[in-house]
Amino acid sequence: MADADDLAKKSIDQAAQHMLHITEQKGVETIWDRYEAQTPVCKFGKMGICCRICDIGPCRVSPFEKGAKKGACGADAAVIASRHLARQVAAGSSAHSDHGRDICHALLLTAQGKAEGYEIKDTQKLRRIAEEWNIDVDGRSDTEIAVDVARAAMNMWNQDSQPLYMYTRTPEATRQRWEQLGIVPRGIDREIVQTLHSTHEGVDSDYRNILLTAFRTSLADGWVGSMIGTDLSDVLFGSPKPIRSKANMGVMKDDHVNVLVHGHEPTLSEMVVAASRDPEIVALAEKRGAKGIIVGGICCTANEILMRQGAPVVGNFMHQELAVATGACDLMLVDVQCMMPSLSDVIEHFHTKLVTTSAKAKMRGATHIQFSEERGYSIAKEILTLAIENYANRGETDIPQVTEDLVAGFTAENISQNLGGTYRPSYRPLNNGIIEGRLRGIAAVIGCNTPQKTQDKSHWEMVTEFLKNDVLVVQTGCSAHASAKRGLLRPEAAAKYAGQGIQEICRAVGIPPILHLGSCVDNSRILVALCEMVNEGGIGKELCELPIAGAAPEAMCEKAIAIGFYCVASGAYVNYAPAMRVSGSPDVVKFLTEDVVELTGGQFDFEEDPVQAARNMIDHIDRKRKALGLGPTKYPVPYEGQQDVSARSSGSSRAYEPAAVGTGTKQVCPGSPGATPAIEE
Numbered sequence: 001m002a003d004a005d006d007l008a009k010k011s012i013d014q015a016a017q018h019m020l021h022i023t024e025q026k027g028v029e030t031i032w033d034r035y036e037a038q039t040p041v042c043k044f045g046k047m048g049i050c051c052r053i054c055d056i057g058p059c060r061v062s063p064f065e066k067g068a069k070k071g072a073c074g075a076d077a078a079v080i081a082s083r084h085l086a087r088q089v090a091a092g093s094s095a096h097s098d099h100g101r102d103i104c105h106a107l108l109l110t111a112q113g114k115a116e117g118y119e120i121k122d123t124q125k126l127r128r129i130a131e132e133w134n135i136d137v138d139g140r141s142d143t144e145i146a147v148d149v150a151r152a153a154m155n156m157w158n159q160d161s162q163p164l165y166m167y168t169r170t171p172e173a174t175r176q177r178w179e180q181l182g183i184v185p186r187g188i189d190r191e192i193v194q195t196l197h198s199t200h201e202g203v204d205s206d207y208r209n210i211l212l213t214a215f216r217t218s219l220a221d222g223w224v225g226s227m228i229g230t231d232l233s234d235v236l237f238g239s240p241k242p243i244r245s246k247a248n249m250g251v252m253k254d255d256h257v258n259v260l261v262h263g264h265e266p267t268l269s270e271m272v273v274a275a276s277r278d279p280e281i282v283a284l285a286e287k288r289g290a291k292g293i294i295v296g297g298i299c300c301t302a303n304e305i306l307m308r309q310g311a312p313v314v315g316n317f318m319h320q321e322l323a324v325a326t327g328a329c330d331l332m333l334v335d336v337q338c339m340m341p342s343l344s345d346v347i348e349h350f351h352t353k354l355v356t357t358s359a360k361a362k363m364r365g366a367t368h369i370q371f372s373e374e375r376g377y378s379i380a381k382e383i384l385t386l387a388i389e390n391y392a393n394r395g396e397t398d399i400p401q402v403t404e405d406l407v408a409g410f411t412a413e414n415i416s417q418n419l420g421g422t423y424r425p426s427y428r429p430l431n432n433g434i435i436e437g438r439l440r441g442i443a444a445v446i447g448c449n450t451p452q453k454t455q456d457k458s459h460w461e462m463v464t465e466f467l468k469n470d471v472l473v474v475q476t477g478c479s480a481h482a483s484a485k486r487g488l489l490r491p492e493a494a495a496k497y498a499g500q501g502i503q504e505i506c507r508a509v510g511i512p513p514i515l516h517l518g519s520c521v522d523n524s525r526i527l528v529a530l531c532e533m534v535n536e537g538g539i540g541k542e543l544c545e546l547p548i549a550g551a552a553p554e555a556m557c558e559k560a561i562a563i564g565f566y567c568v569a570s571g572a573y574v575n576y577a578p579a580m581r582v583s584g585s586p587d588v589v590k591f592l593t594e595d596v597v598e599l600t601g602g603q604f605d606f607e608e609d610p611v612q613a614a615r616n617m618i619d620h621i622d623r624k625r626k627a628l629g630l631g632p633t634k635y636p637v638p639y640e641g642q643q644d645v646s647a648r649s650s651g652s653s654r655a656y657e658p659a660a661v662g663t664g665t666k667q668v669c670p671g672s673p674g675a676t677p678a679i680e681e
Ligand code: NFS
Pocket: 264, 299, 300, 316, 317, 337, 338, 446, 447, 448, 449, 477, 478, 479, 519, 520, 521, 556, 557, 559, 560
């Protein structure tokens, strides 16, 4: 039997540790077991120097003195590693962007009155986007505008010119860099296709050009496909507002029907949450002996329904098998992405019904109920009925009684309301916080779980290092769940974990020290927030001048690689661990970690230790502060790094003077005021 030390190596989450005990007792295999069976992993694969692109191979080149230096076609380590990586960027971009395309489709059907149960919830944001895209709004109905917005958005998948967002949102200086480098994306599909073509056998054999192609494709993801996914989801389902909820497996209840929604797209999960409150469905649950229905989320679907509906989070990526193993999951509903094929095996031990809903993703042993917007609400009711009928089939259950409170629901728009006030929403207080040194900078900590690292531990160690050093943290995806499960998304967490500067800000405006911005597609919210900070003035004219950094400390998938790429292309310093599979080519490593700085202003770091990685990021933030002429942090911090602390006592940190600081051209702002940012139950 696994002892406490073994369990602690697998996960720092108490609920996960409890369930790993149970899965071992019951002989249920998990990702941790299968990963162990895969070790030691193939070094050639790990270093990115095994090539499977054509059928002459597979070829592998040797990083050592002895052994082949080139594949049969002549591709060296740099070509092999960069081609493989570029294809991962294309795959990750395709996943986010295909999600965005589905949201466009749902908005179009809704506007045409063909989608059952859907309505346009944020008409203000719809009109703001229409104006941004030069779509006529005067005297027109919301549905007329929505048809045009959805069609204009769909055009961004196949077009030859710069997508609209590129003109309207990005700071001029950043855009000029992209133009000079030739990495301004055209249509999303076109960039993905071109990456696949360029990396086909016998096409591009200049690793620098291959990586620039990957950067261009990733920009089509972050600034177009993902951004459309986020924006049109806000239009359709409502823009999030700060909202309370709970996280971890203890949110499931023995006397309730527990439905877990897992995957990514909000279109069906939103309907399931709505239908779970339908009196007919509630009555049926009660008739079958349940006290009610819990709809909880796994992975990014969890974030979609948490941000807008306050639905509880059951867990992140590594929780999916464990949640079924509680025996209390009556139905798991999946759509696309991050669903482990092993779920087909895990459900064989329990009564859980697995329901697939997308033609893109079917699973052995699952019931397939094809989703369509035209019958959205009816399908949601049909699935809930299946879950309720399955409640009676439950056997023994073991739900770990572990939950934490959280506040989520932050967006690029409402951050300015929370910090600046409802009547004068503005990024000025945030920028001033940075200028005065209450905030040293901002770190975005995002991404997945991986069995290569102790579940949630790197997220935890990294974000707490930031907080105590007065670096404000924004999070998305499974990384946000890691913090939620440890109570870091509560306003009270500031007093316990943050430095004095962050504490002052959190106390003044009642926000948590970590702001949860949503799903991985919602990383686009971070891009928009950074543009707002540049527009506000005083901390640089382009994105790469901002004292910010990003990290994915437990990354595991191609989507995370695509995100890392668009952040670096946008000018950010990004720590990515476990490292991308490029270490077999020193040239590619050097390009990504050093040479690219001259091009985009951003760079990768592949530091594995989360605390060291956080300190590298803080050093970067300090260098940016210095370049902007900003002083040290207002208060002493445990990691002083390169700061000139003598300047602290002389009080030399300057205040913002608009006339003295050039801020570039004011861009069109997508984030004008909406509702009062009160935290909702
Ligand atoms: Ni992001 Fe979301 Fe989680 Fe990683 Fe998967 S859920 S899209 S990919 S595992 S953070």
